[in-house]
Amino acid sequence: MEITNQHAALLCSPGMGHIIPVLELGKRLVTHQNFTVTIFVVPLHTSKAESELLDASAFPHSLDIIKLPSPDISGLVEPDAVVVTRLTEMMRQVRPTFRAALHDMINFRHRCPTMLIVDLFGTESLPIAEEFGIPKYVYIASNAWFLSVMIYSPTLDEQVKGKFVDLKDPLEIPGCRKLFPELDIVDALLDWSNQQYDEHMLMGRGIPKGDGILINIWEELEPKSLAALRDENFLGRFVKVPIFPIGPLMRPNVSSIPRGDVFDWLDKQPNETVIYVSFGSGGALSYEQMVELAWGLEMSQQRFVWVIRPPIISSANETFFTAGNHNGEDDNLTKYLPKGFMGRTKDIGFVIPLWAPQVDVLAHPSVGGFLTHCGWNSTLESITNGVPMIAWPLYAEQRLNATLLTEELGVAVRSKIPPWKNVVKREEIEEMVRKIMEGEEGFALRDRAKNLKFSGAKALEQGGSSYDALSLFTKHANMFVQFANGVDPSSQVP
Structure with missing residues (x-):
């Protein structure tokens, strides 16, 4: 029994930079893999551009948007808290609302998702997928070097004494490009006394807890970093789940817009x-x-x-x-x-x-x-x-x-x-x-x-690396669904 009616629930954190790649992933799952997709988003309501982006009339028939109310975190973070801290706290506080929305979808709309995909700031919602007995994936809407740094940061936290930014020598990322603290380091690692540092570490530990990782690049863009993430002698020992480079996913050119x-x-x-x-x-x-x-x-x-x-x-x-x-x-x-x-x-x-x-x-x-x-x-x-x-x-x-x-x-x-x-x-x-x-x-x-x-264009075409990676992702998710339904995928005729 091959599962053909896959229904993906995608959880998206606030901000145009997060909404755009999640929307484009949802569209591609609908148009290229015959999925039904529901995207749960926490909008910021900060611009006309965001409102237009979430206009349902522009979406494929099988893609729905559910807007979750933005939680009040004013009493949970400092007034001057940075973006990483605020976003992670927002996504942490939205979990009960998100769980209830999934529950309603399953029990009242009879539209049970067959998988959950969260973005970087939604990793703490991965256990919700386990509650509903569905596979769970993390979508990194960035590059493989960034993913490598995220995955390896908890290990660096144990190895390095003091602040990363004070180091004179580069940080070694197994199998990847070295990270020069003064020039390359991500903001969240600048100060271990800031809350965003702790949030970064939580995300770094949370990403490998998915059943797989999707990433918005294509195989040929960063072969070295991808190889390190898959090799058990390097970063692969920290990941241990498949990585699917399915990009480049981005907003298409809209020739019909007013010039x-x-x-x-x-x-x-x-x-x-x-x-x-x-x-x-x-x-x-x-x-x-x-x-x-x-x-x-x-x-x-x-x-x-x-x-x-x-x-x-x-x-x-x-x-x-x-x-x-x-x-x-x-x-x-x-x-x-x-x-x-x-x-x-x-x-x-x-x-x-x-x-x-x-x-x-x-x-x-x-x-x-x-x-x-x-x-x-x-x-x-x-x-x-x-x-x-x-x-x-x-x-x-x-x-x-x-x-x-x-x-x-x-x-x-x-x-x-x-x-x-x-x-x-x-x-x-x-x-x-x-x-x-x-x-x-x-x-x-x-x-x-x-x-x-x-x-990049070739990667997305039929037979290209990203096209094939998305198909492999679908088969991987199918395998989990089949196991959940008591079917041994190895018994299926190829």
């Missing part, structure tokens, strides 16, 4: 001559850094599209939960730019307040570079359009991503002064923009990005 002024402007520019500048759905800069970036763009005399937001006041983390809540200030954002900037750059630049249809901008033929915060969604959107990058990490795992892009994949450049340490000056910004847009190094970066574009 708008930015596309009218882009249509008039020569191919690969515009650099797109954006720091993600929740990223922002200090006022001083905004001014330096503006001068750097102007001095480079390269064409640009820049998505601007109000400057941060205290830390980059704060904007994650307030993105989009600017009380109509979008009309006045140019006040943060140097006097006369808009007039001096009117022939080479286009400034957009708050938000832009990023996938469609990056897909435009005139775009030839991307100054990015290195969030994994943005990274994939750039790579899969063959666009090289200037890496400008802000928080979370973005420093690690920046190193992967610059030193391993060779599709990005980065500043000599890390932007989290000090203000990057206009002269260096001008140099990086010119390098990526008109220098020989930029052409080489673009060639490598285009090669990765074709590699």
